[in-house]
Amino acid sequence: MRRYIGIDLGGTKIAAGVTDERGRILAKAESATLAGRPYPEVVRDMAASALRAMEEAGCTAEEVEAIGIGIPGIAENKTGTVIFCTNLGWHDVPLRAELAQYINKPIYIDNDATVAGFAESVAGISQGAGCSVFMTLGTGVGGGIVIDGKPWAGVHGVASEIGHLTMVIDGIPCTCGKSGCLERYCSATALIRMGQEAAVKHPDSQIAREAGQDPSRINGKLVIDCAKAGDPTALEVFNEYTRYLALAVNNVISFLDPEIVVLGGGISNAGGFLLEAVRRWIPSFLMFKTMPYPRIELAVLGNQAGIIGAAMLAKSIKEEGEAYASDQDR
């Protein structure tokens, strides 16, 4: 039976899993990333997690077709190198060569949001859509583009950096060194900042009271819970936030016009409350108001998306390579 290994390399956790050809996880294993360690130690633990998952799944090395890895950074698949991985302090790490010492199979690497978006298009909400765009709303904003059923990494591997599109010219300084980046207005971090500012201005609001007038105790969930409960201050913040988000979604639509735009990441746990708010804003930004436009939906795979997407990335690239080779044989 053909098996694939997906490894989700996060800032705090390594999760590895074995999947079948349709991306169903048969077994998984985890370990701590302990960011800051020399990279060979991290890669050794990635391999150990993968091997444990294989053992648990009763999967032999012969059955493994390929390995995919989702990283919180930028990789170059040609050389198998991680170019940047800020959270881990990685720069020009030869991840493929290092991992191949433990498991000698074809290894493919891509950005974690690209991988998660691909997972949704193989086994989640955007299943069957030839073209989809995935946005993770977390500490930052990540993007995953699928075109013709394949993950789109761009020509130089730096596509779908949706979080760093300029949303406000000369706006709020970003951790990336630029200013006014989309993730300064659409991430969980942005929602928290807006909530804190509003709570300071309106000490009588429910959100300020529930935080005990301590802005540092405000998180995304509190803003959303207070908005759901009808607190006018939290609702105003939520409306402002979802307007930014809808503007961002609309820019994605005007540029690429995918079949579906998928919202994932921590903020998407707000569920229908978030989705309906974004959907309500969209028509005011549409250019051709009488024409059909992409569906906007919530991600459904949650934490599983990293493993599934990495495994299916490996399957997709490996099969494309084989199709190319068989074309050459003709």
Added chain:
Amino acid sequence: MRRYIGIDLGGTKIAAGVTDERGRILAKAESATLAGRPYPEVVRDMAASALRAMEEAGCTAEEVEAIGIGIPGIAENKTGTVIFCTNLGWHDVPLRAELAQYINKPIYIDNDATVAGFAESVAGISQGAGCSVFMTLGTGVGGGIVIDGKPWAGVHGVASEIGHLTMVIDGIPCTCGKSGCLERYCSATALIRMGQEAAVKHPDSQIAREAGQDPSRINGKLVIDCAKAGDPTALEVFNEYTRYLALAVNNVISFLDPEIVVLGGGISNAGGFLLEAVRRWIPSFLMFKTMPYPRIELAVLGNQAGIIGAAMLAKSIKEEGEAYASDQDR
């Protein structure tokens, strides 16, 4: 010999041409659009221009494989209908069915900027690039996306509306009904507006003097000529304009990471002066400053792009249909 007909339907002019398989124009013919007429009259003149071009090229009806049409609006290829064409006052016009009364060949329709961008990727500056993005800088800003060597129209036919991405939230009202659209900051219209405002503020500037203190006499060429001549006021306008343009180009890069971004349309006649200015701004907006990024170049096909791109669009879609049909036969 296989021949293709490309028709460039503009607000003032219809241009039709016969091309070979590589997009070389063998003959062409033009007529006036006379926008505002009932559409059957316009389509009749499109057919007449195409037939005259065929006659001049010595091309028989049997040799014509397919017809492509670039329109200044939005079309739906499935039904061959023009959904919107504001300049011509067209709404839901059955262009394919109407034209087929005169020339019964496969007919494909797409947006003029998409078609012009595709022309550059077949026979112009982006030749050989699998993925490119074309931006026309004219009265408005149009976009043409090529992915895997094919024009990308989006899932609902509304992709690459780059001119109507929101660039400034709650910014300058746009002709489309929204506000802050990219084309309000990056089009020739925007450059003229900035030049007029600056000339009023600085009556001693070269640009104000050359316009005889009459802002309505300022056009894009005057702004650029005065900037080239070193007029500080015009230079400041030009720097502001090219900064907006570079921000727009950088957003295209961060989203899709194509191999090349091509600048066309009237403003691109400023040549190297424009290109160098945009290229100078880009590094300050890049996220991964040490990584390779797309080339930025000027379009080279000029007015020919409409005919060439429409003809090659027809070739591309027809061949894709044939490949699909032959796949089904297996």
